Each structure stands twice: as C-alpha cells, then as structure tokens.
Amino acid sequence: MSMAYILKTLNSWFWWENIWMPINCTWADFVDRDGLVFPKPHQLYATIPYAFVLLIIRFFSERYVAIPLAKALGIKNVRRVKPQPNPVLESYFRECSRHPSQSEIKGLAKKCNCTVHLVEKWFRRRRNLEIPTVLRKFQEAFWRFSFYLTSSIVGFIFLYDKPWFYDIWQTWVGYPFQTLLPSQYWYYMAEIGFYWSLIFTLGIDIKRKDFMAHVVHHLAAIGLMSGSWCGNYVRLGTLVIFVHDTADFWLEAAKMFNYARWEKTCNMLFIIFSIAFFITRIILFPFWILRATLYQPTYYSTTPVIAYFLFNGMLLTLQGLHLYWGYLIFKILKRFVFLKDLKDDRSDEEEEDSVTDTEEESTKSSNKNSSGSSKHLLSSSHH
Numbered sequence: 001m002s003m004a005y006i007l008k009t010l011n012s013w014f015w016w017e018n019i020w021m022p023i024n025c026t027w028a029d030f031v032d033r034d035g036l037v038f039p040k041p042h043q044l045y046a047t048i049p050y051a052f053v054l055l056i057i058r059f060f061s062e063r064y065v066a067i068p069l070a071k072a073l074g075i076k077n078v079r080r081v082k083p084q085p086n087p088v089l090e091s092y093f094r095e096c097s098r099h100p101s102q103s104e105i106k107g108l109a110k111k112c113n114c115t116v117h118l119v120e121k122w123f124r125r126r127r128n129l130e131i132p133t134v135l136r137k138f139q140e141a142f143w144r145f146s147f148y149l150t151s152s153i154v155g156f157i158f159l160y161d162k163p164w165f166y167d168i169w170q171t172w173v174g175y176p177f178q179t180l181l182p183s184q185y186w187y188y189m190a191e192i193g194f195y196w197s198l199i200f201t202l203g204i205d206i207k208r209k210d211f212m213a214h215v216v217h218h219l220a221a222i223g224l225m226s227g228s229w230c231g232n233y234v235r236l237g238t239l240v241i242f243v244h245d246t247a248d249f250w251l252e253a254a255k256m257f258n259y260a261r262w263e264k265t266c267n268m269l270f271i272i273f274s275i276a277f278f279i280t281r282i283i284l285f286p287f288w289i290l291r292a293t294l295y296q297p298t299y300y301s302t303t304p305v306i307a308y309f310l311f312n313g314m315l316l317t318l319q320g321l322h323l324y325w326g327y328l329i330f331k332i333l334k335r336f337v338f339l340k341d342l343k344d345d346r347s348d349e350e351e352e353d354s355v356t357d358t359e360e361e362s363t364k365s366s367n368k369n370s371s372g373s374s375k376h377l378l379s380s381s382h383h
Contacts, residue, residue: 015041019306020231021176029177030232036179041230043185050193051200058143058197066142070135073260077135083125088112093126132206138259142207145252147194148245155242160184164235168292171235172300184234188225191241195221217321224314232308236292240315245285247276267336275330281322290315 017026028039067077082090088111092100100108100123109119132140155344164170195218198205201213251271257266293312 015213019310020272020301021307022305025176036158038177039180039185039229039232039234043189044192044226044229047192048187050189051196054147054190054193054197054201061146062139062143067135069142070260071259073262075135075138075260078133080128080133081125082129083122086112086122089119089122090127093123096128098123098130134259137206138256141252141255141259145249145256148249148252151191151194151245151275152242152249155187155238155245159238159242162235162285164239168239168288169296171233171239171292172296175300176232178232178235179233180234184238187238187241188234192222192225195225196270213321213324217318220314220317220321224311224318227311228308228313229312231354233311236289240285240289243280247273247280249275269375270332270336277329278326281319282326285322286319290319 011241015027021029030040032038042064089108092108097104105116105119105123109116112119133360159165162170198218200213202218208214225237228234228240250269254269256275290312293315297308334365
C-alpha cells in the first residue's frame, strides 16, 4: 500500500460530508452561485503568509513605536550584564538547579576555587539572563494591545449592523447556505494569521507559568476558527472572536503601564479588564455563545453532524481555560483588595546583584594565580 494511497484515503475521510454538514448536503452545494459566496478550505492556506505579514508589522511597530513610547513613559533599556563564563557553574545551572541551596553553593565555590559571594552573583546574573528586560516585555504587550484593540474596533464595525449581533438565533437562519461577506473573510484571515504568528514566536516570546495554557489556547483557537470556516459557521465564529478580543486589550494596556510603574493607571486598567473578562468570558461566552452552539442547533436538525461535537468540544476547552484564567485573575484581585498588591504571579522578577563589580574585580585580582577552573569564572566578560 503506497503512501499516496494512504494520504488520499485519509483526505477523503477528513472531508467526508457527514462530518461537516447537515444531511443531504455535499461539497458540490458550496460552489459559488447566484450571488452566494461560500468559504473555501483552501483559502486557509493564505493565513500563513498573512502571519508573516503580521510579524513584519510587529517588528516595525515594536521597534519604531513601542520603544519611543516606552522611553516617553520612563522605561529605560537597561543593559543586562552576563556572568563570567564558567563551564562548571553553567553545567550545574542547566542540569541540576537554577536555585542551588547554600550548602550546594559552598560546594561549587570550593570546586571553582572562588568565594561564595561570586558563585551567588554568578547564579543571580545567569537567572536574570532567562528573564526578559522590562523594555522587551513592554514591546510585546504593546503589539498585543495594538492588535486586540484594532480587532475589537474593526470587529464592532463589521458586526454592529448584522442581525445576529443582536439576535443570536439569526446565526442559524439559512444555514448552511449563508453567503460569506468580505468583512468576514478579512476578519477571519487576520485573526487566524495573528494566532499563527504567536505560534511561530513561542520560542522567543516571554514565557510565563501558564505557558502551556497559552499553547493550548492558540492551537484550539486556530483549530476552532479553521473548522468553523470549513463548515461555514462563520457568523458564530465572528461573535466568538469579538467576545474574546474585547477584554484582552485592557489587560495588555494594564501591563504596559505596570512596566512603566504607573501604579494607579495600571490598577484602574486591570480592574476594567477584570470586569470585561468576567462579563465576556464567564457570562456571555457560556450563556450566549455556548447556548447557541450546544442548544439551538437541535431546533434545526434532529441528527447533529460530527462537527457539532468537535466544535463544541473545542469551545468547551476554551471555556475551561477561561475558568482557569478567571481563577488567576480572582487571586490577583483578592490580593489587591486585602494587601493592595497587584502583582502578576506568572512572571519572574529580576534579581539585584549584592556584590559590586569593584568587589568582584578585587576578588579576581586576589585569585588571579589560583589553580583549577577559577580563571574561567573570573575572566571578565564585556558582552
């Protein structure tokens, strides 16, 4: 059995009509005709180049808009000092622990023939290299803020005059033969392209403690939007996109002012975000969107297609993530109310060096003739 035959068989199974559309409908029914335009699965290939276009826009906006704005808000580009090269400590950092105990530090100091202070300083500086600078965090928050705000405004312009924006039952009227509007095409392409761009930059973007939750979210979002495009659930899809983006730009704005240490502004924006999040994700999404996807289709068909279960499974996955993030937000708000501390536990804080460079140079001179690997630790680095 050839690989070509296997791929052809899998392709025919994937695009089996009973998976995607109601009974007595075939892919032939979705050929453009009589002024009706339907979504085409092959159009999703365009989201990849659109993702790279967004990455180019991101590069220039972060460089030529975010950096000047950060400087105007008082954020400085602090040069991160690298620790001196030391194979022994580097190996321990990567393979054993980033936070060695005091007894382990003493053992490493003895092994490297240097002081405990220098080993502690080396680990502090090495850990700091793993933490993005405040300016880098600001740039990323600015890009996401810009996209989510633009998407929210454009989404409202696209949706405000549509009947299904006010009466969600209208999302099923005429289904599956609902024509695709140009505004829906561009709304989908931009949104899917944006999440592809986030997938492409996972390795370089800031990693937080809920990193895996974000990976699941991005993949579920791409799968959900792509699937709804193929099954022509576009009306519902645009509502899902709009509900998600309208809360997110408030969070990114709060992050930006947090990095600038505008505490009162940050607190106010985070409270607005929390309210928007709970309204859109904890109330509207389950009781408006999920009601329309789980309950209303039963009025139009007594035999749900397989896509009904696939899409609702992904939507319920998103709702699970909403509840998880809602729990984190609630913890932050609780701490703010009782302790007046509005800190995001997902991010690591940069540590300060307790040993000055002058003290290090003095130690370096006194140990210049020492044997072993101390020369690796104390050799200066100007990167």
